[in-house]
Amino acid sequence: MSARLIWRKSLNVFMLSMTGLCALITVSALFFILGYLVYNGGKDLSWNFFTKLPAPVGETGGGMANAIIGSLKLLGLAALMGVPIGLLGGVYLAEFGGKTIPFIVRYTADLLNGVPSIVIGIFAYALVVMPMHHFSTLAGGFALGIMVIPTVIRNTESFLRDVPRTMREGAFALGANKWRMIATVVLPAASRGILTGVLLALARVAGETAPLLFTAFGNRFWSPGLNQPTSSLPVVIYTYATGPYEDWHQQAWAAGLVLLGLVLLTNILVRVFLTGGSAYERT
Amino acid sequence: MATTPNAATPEDFAGSSRTSLRHTFGADEVAHLITMIAAATLLLITVLLVYQLWVLSAESRAKFGWSFFVTQTWDPVSGDFGALPFVYGTLVTSAIALVIAVPLGVGGAIFLAELAPPKISSYLTFVSDLLAAVPSVIYGLLGVFLLVPIMRTTVQPALKATLGFLPLFQGPSYGIGFLTAGIVLAIMIVPFVLSVSREVLMAVPRDQREAALGLGATKWESTWKVVVPAARIGIFGSVFLAMARALGETMAVTMVIGNNPKIAASLFSPGYSIASVLANEFSEATGNLYLSALIELGLVLFLLTFILNGLARLLIVLTTSRGSGVLPS
Numbered sequence: 001m002s003a004r005l006i007w008r009k010s011l012n013v014f015m016l017s018m019t020g021l022c023a024l025i026t027v028s029a030l031f032f033i034l035g036y037l038v039y040n041g042g043k044d045l046s047w048n049f050f051t052k053l054p055a056p057v058g059e060t061g062g063g064m065a066n067a068i069i070g071s072l073k074l075l076g077l078a079a080l081m082g083v084p085i086g087l088l089g090g091v092y093l094a095e096f097g098g099k100t101i102p103f104i105v106r107y108t109a110d111l112l113n114g115v116p117s118i119v120i121g122i123f124a125y126a127l128v129v130m131p132m133h134h135f136s137t138l139a140g141g142f143a144l145g146i147m148v149i150p151t152v153i154r155n156t157e158s159f160l161r162d163v164p165r166t167m168r169e170g171a172f173a174l175g176a177n178k179w180r181m182i183a184t185v186v187l188p189a190a191s192r193g194i195l196t197g198v199l200l201a202l203a204r205v206a207g208e209t210a211p212l213l214f215t216a217f218g219n220r221f222w223s224p225g226l227n228q229p230t231s232s233l234p235v236v237i238y239t240y241a242t243g244p245y246e247d248w249h250q251q252a253w254a255a256g257l258v259l260l261g262l263v264l265l266t267n268i269l270v271r272v273f274l275t276g277g278s279a280y281e282r283t
Numbered sequence: 284m285a286t287t288p289n290a291a292t293p294e295d296f297a298g299s300s301r302t303s304l305r306h307t308f309g310a311d312e313v314a315h316l317i318t319m320i321a322a323a324t325l326l327l328i329t330v331l332l333v334y335q336l337w338v339l340s341a342e343s344r345a346k347f348g349w350s351f352f353v354t355q356t357w358d359p360v361s362g363d364f365g366a367l368p369f370v371y372g373t374l375v376t377s378a379i380a381l382v383i384a385v386p387l388g389v390g391g392a393i394f395l396a397e398l399a400p401p402k403i404s405s406y407l408t409f410v411s412d413l414l415a416a417v418p419s420v421i422y423g424l425l426g427v428f429l430l431v432p433i434m435r436t437t438v439q440p441a442l443k444a445t446l447g448f449l450p451l452f453q454g455p456s457y458g459i460g461f462l463t464a465g466i467v468l469a470i471m472i473v474p475f476v477l478s479v480s481r482e483v484l485m486a487v488p489r490d491q492r493e494a495a496l497g498l499g500a501t502k503w504e505s506t507w508k509v510v511v512p513a514a515r516i517g518i519f520g521s522v523f524l525a526m527a528r529a530l531g532e533t534m535a536v537t538m539v540i541g542n543n544p545k546i547a548a549s550l551f552s553p554g555y556s557i558a559s560v561l562a563n564e565f566s567e568a569t570g571n572l573y574l575s576a577l578i579e580l581g582l583v584l585f586l587l588t589f590i591l592n593g594l595a596r597l598l599i600v601l602t603t604s605r606g607s608g609v610l611p612s
Contacts, residue, residue, distance in 0.1 A: 012501035016398060022390030026473050027410040033417060033425060088321030096315045105322045108329050114592035115585060116531025118558050122581045126335045149325055179314035207418020210533035214566040234420045238534060241424050249428065256424045260417060267416050271409065
């Protein structure tokens with residue numbers, strides 16, 4: 001072998017192993033993050049964590065029941081607002097749209113999806129908090145709802161488009177008109193994919209902190225109804241992690257573990273069970 | 284849709300005649316209208332978002348004009364607001380993040396697209412997508428309690444010892460600061476670079492690889508000299524996309540950047556970013572001018588990410604026939 005060939009072959013092996021190393025570093029980050037959170041947060045997870053209110057400042061103990069309920073309420077509102085709009089909008093893009101309008105909507109959805117969440121927070125502040133003159137669960141849910149729409153709309157559209165043309169033609173041949181064809185044939189056929197998109201969108205906003213800081217704000221007590229500021233898991237993690245007390249830091253780890261566990265579990269279950277493990281292939 | 288006999292078009296709806304009303308009561312048209320309203324809501328929200336940011340920042344724009352972007356003072360008490368330290372912090376941390384994340388992400392994508400067996404490749408892509416799903420506040424948590432101490436005790440002294448002659452690596456080691464924020468950001472955006480680049484690389488036709496290999500190229504040569512250049516535009520797209528993420532990233536940066544509106548040459552010194560100042564000061568802003576200045580920062584952030592995302596999608600659409608698809612979020 002000439003020196004040139006040896007050089008080329010070693011470069012080949014070296015660079016290819018480097019790419020492998022890059023991939024390895026990237027994916028091992030996830031396991032590291034998960035492991036570190038389990039190590040630090042696991043020991044502080046107790047029944048109290050899920051059932052008690054936060055202890056008064058300076059005292060140890062207490063839990064995050066209000067933050068967990070608050071997060072669930074915010075997610076519920078976000079789903080209530082974002083899912084219908086996203087779903088129907090997706091149907092429009094896939095079934096009714098011509099050429100120009102769907103293109104504009106699709107592009108706008110992608111751009112809205114990329115808007116920093118803190119800017120969405122400003123928007124919700126201007127639209128909900130300013131007229132109401134106070135922070136509220138409603139404002140937080142509104143902010144998260146806006147973030148749900150683009151993902152659901154794009155996902156719904158792409159899964160509807162995957163429904164074979166023959167199924168539509170079959171429905172028409174049986175005398176169905178268009179909306180009946182969509183409601184009874186196309187939507188059910190695409191339902192698993194659509195559900196995947198909805199759950200992934202909700203899992204994503206479940207961890208959003210920035211848009212909640214000045215919409216849902218925070219609360220150390222229960223927040224009845226939708227009209228008052230509410231605590232939420234991500235905001236509590238932020239507040240506790242940056243706070244001065246050792247006990248707060250411990251609770252932040254525990255809350256972080258709960259949040260990460262829920263987000264990852266949703267992602268894994270949805271991708272493995274609803275789509276046979278290939279959801280990410282089709283995106 | 285030639286095969287859909289009663290496909291509704293906007294014209295049908297606009298001119299829905301008596302006959303069609305009697306026959307079907309325009310059921311298709313009603314469905315068309317309802318879904319169209321939903322799609323239009325998305326457009327409305329986006330337009331309203333821009334409008335609100337524009338109108339609510341009017342006071343600050345009128346008072347400071349373009350000097351807003353070149354002024355360093357940020358003094359809520361005297362009502363002097365300049366965005367320069369925040370713009371600087373945002374750009375510096377994003378640049379650090381890209382320097383680290385792009386080689387890592389593109390390298391990983393090459394491995395997944397070109398080398399790894401399909402099964403392993405899709406498994407690892409799955410893991411990388413999960414990494415993209417980790418909430419930002421979790422990265423912040425690890426940043427504060429794990430990365431900051433490591434930076435303070437190990438990384439920063441080591442950098443000072445080796446590269447300390449550069450102004451970039453001088454000054455006291457606080458642990459927090461531009462460099463730490465950049466590293467956290469890098470870890471957060473790698474999955475985006477990786478999964479989009481992988482997608483783009485896989486869209487390069489197989490023949491091109493085989494042609495290169497047939498000419499006697501090694502695997503690496505075929506990848507680096509043929510496949511990567513063919514996917515170049517899409518890879519740029521993935522970088523823009525990741526950059527847009529980095530610019531707008533709030534929580535993790537806020538927790539480790541130090542929150543100090545100063546411009547310093549040293550990457551070790553505490554700084555501030557646009558998103559962080561919004562997170563920290565927005566809910567406490569007193570006075571219309573203060574709020575208006577903060578909202579103008581939000582407008583800047585919005586425009587930056589809007590442009591970058593638009594560019595990114597365009598580049599990705601150019602290289603993959605499937606278009607921008609639903610990108611990992």
